[in-house]
Amino acid sequence: AQSVSQHNHHVILSEAASLELGCNYSYGGTVNLFWYVQYPGQHLQLLLKYFSGDPLVKGIKGFEAEFIKSKFSFNLRKPSVQWSDTAEYFCAVTVNSGNTPLVFGKGTRLSVIA
Amino acid sequence: DAGVIQSPRHEVTEMGQEVTLRCKPISGHNSLFWYRQTMMRGLELLIYFNNNVPIDDSGMPEDRFSAKMPNASFSTLKIQPSEPRDSAVYFCASSPTLISGNTIYFGEGSWLTVV
Numbered sequence: 001a002q003s004v005s006q007h008n009h010h011v012i013l014s015e016a017a018s019l020e021l022g023c024n025y026s027y028g029g030t031v032n033l034f035w036y037v038q039y040p041g042q043h044l045q046l047l048l049k050y051f052s053g054d055p056l057v058k059g060i061k062g063f064e065a066e067f068i069k070s071k072f073s074f075n076l077r078k079p080s081v082q083w084s085d086t087a088e089y090f091c092a093v094t095v096n097s098g099n100t101p102l103v104f105g106k107g108t109r110l111s112v113i114a
Numbered sequence: 115d116a117g118v119i120q121s122p123r124h125e126v127t128e129m130g131q132e133v134t135l136r137c138k139p140i141s142g143h144n145s146l147f148w149y150r151q152t153m154m155r156g157l158e159l160l161i162y163f164n165n166n167v168p169i170d171d172s173g174m175p176e177d178r179f180s181a182k183m184p185n186a187s188f189s190t191l192k193i194q195p196s197e198p199r200d201s202a203v204y205f206c207a208s209s210p211t212l213i214s215g216n217t218i219y220f221g222e223g224s225w226l227t228v229v
Contacts, residue, residue: 032215043205043220044157051215090157094215101147101170102218106156 002027004093006105013081013112021076021108023065023091030096033074035065038088038107047089050074051096061085086112116140118221120206126227132194135224138187139208147218148181148191149205157205163189164212196228 005024013019025031035047048059055067065076074091088109092102119138127133139146147162161171163183171181178197183189193200203223209216 034217036220043222044207045220046217049215049217096215101145101159101162101212103159104149104157 002031002093002095002100002103004091004103004105006089006091006108008108009106010109010111013110015083015112015114016080017112019076019078019081019085019110021089021091021110023074023076023105024072025074025091025093026072027093027095032094032096033065033067034092034094034102035059035063035074035076036090036092036104038090040087044090047076081110081112083112083114086110118206118208118219120204120221120224122224123222124225124227126229127196129197129228130195131228132192133196133200133226133228135191135204135206135226137189137191137206137221139189139206140219141187143208143210143219144186145209145212145216146183146189147207147209148189149207149220151203151205151223152201160191162212169212193226196226198228201227 003026007022033050036044037047038044048057050057050067058064088107090107091105121136145164148160150158160173161181166183181191205223207218207220209218
């Protein structure tokens with residue numbers, strides 16, 4: 001079964017700093033990859049997703065993620081974070097065959113300080 | 115459009131009591147998921163349905179947990195009897211189909227505290 005690893009549990013950045021959150025998955029076949037964001041007290045919302053094609057995916061609010069198949073990675077990036085980006089970020093994967101639900105990583109909490 | 119609707123938003127109950135969480139998926143969505151979120155274990159998939167039929171309940175922690183989907187617009191997650199370690203946020207989510215890659219839309223969550 002596929003699994004997702006998010007190595008950073010909590011990341012603290014100053015405003016305007018650059019962000020990169022790591023995500024690695026374990027599955028040898030074709031996958032679809034997602035990043036969800038959960039703002040404090042709210043539900044999870046889709047940030048971006050990768051199906052196929054250009055491995056660099058752009059999402060909402062200036063976020064992007066790059067799929068590197070050889071590294072089984074789908075890291076999330078943002079060049080300059082804002083205080084409003086404080087949230088928990090979840091990477092998720094699903095197998096691109098059959099009917100399988102999303103498998104989520106444990107999440108990375110991002111705290112942006114002024 | 116209305117999103118996934120969950121109730122109650124918050125519940126505090128005593129150990130041993132029955133807890134019922136409710137979910138109304140997005141209209142037209144055929145797949146429904148129940149997740150549990152805790153600090154220790156993150157986001158866990160408990161059970162999911164497709165066309166009202168349970169597909170995989172291997173994530174349900176114990177027999178104290180049960181879920182039903184009597185029709186396309188309603189699902190319940192029941193805990194009986196509840197225990198303090200069941201305290202968590204329970205999310206319901208829906209998706210148009212189970213086909214890989216479909217976006218899953220989450221409800222606001224039900225925050226359960228068992229004392």
